[in-house]
Amino acid sequence: MGLGTVARSAVSTGSAMIAAMGANKMLQAAWRRARGEEPPTSPERGDVPWKQALLWVVLSSAVIAAVRLIAARSAAAGVERARHRRSGYY
Numbered sequence: 001m002g003l004g005t006v007a008r009s010a011v012s013t014g015s016a017m018i019a020a021m022g023a024n025k026m027l028q029a030a031w032r033r034a035r036g037e038e039p040p041t042s043p044e045r046g047d048v049p050w051k052q053a054l055l056w057v058v059l060s061s062a063v064i065a066a067v068r069l070i071a072a073r074s075a076a077a078g079v080e081r082a083r084h085r086r087s088g089y090y
Contacts, residue, residue, distance in 0.1 A: 008079040012072040019071035020064045027060050 031039040039060075043053035 008076045011075045011079050015071040015075035016068040019067045023064050023067040024060065027063055031056070031059075 028039050031037075040048045040053055040056050042048070043056050
């Protein structure tokens with residue numbers, strides 16, 4: 001595994017993690033605003049209604065997965081551009 005591959009992987013992973021944390025905070029704020037209550041912190045618990053638990057899991061999973069993908073691909077593309085600039089290829 002070359003240094004470029006390691007750098008791309010590290011930057012992509014870090015970017016995806018940070019983006020996922022930000023997306024989660026935004027989802028929580030949107031849930032509070034839309035529903036007037038805190039989002040379920042443990043949707044698997046029995047005291048959380050099924051509808052609420054499923055809604056939270058589906059929304060958060062879809063949004064966070066999409067944001068992670070966008071961040072990882074964008075970061076990988078940025079690393080590739082930087083590598084090409086450094087090596088003299090545009």
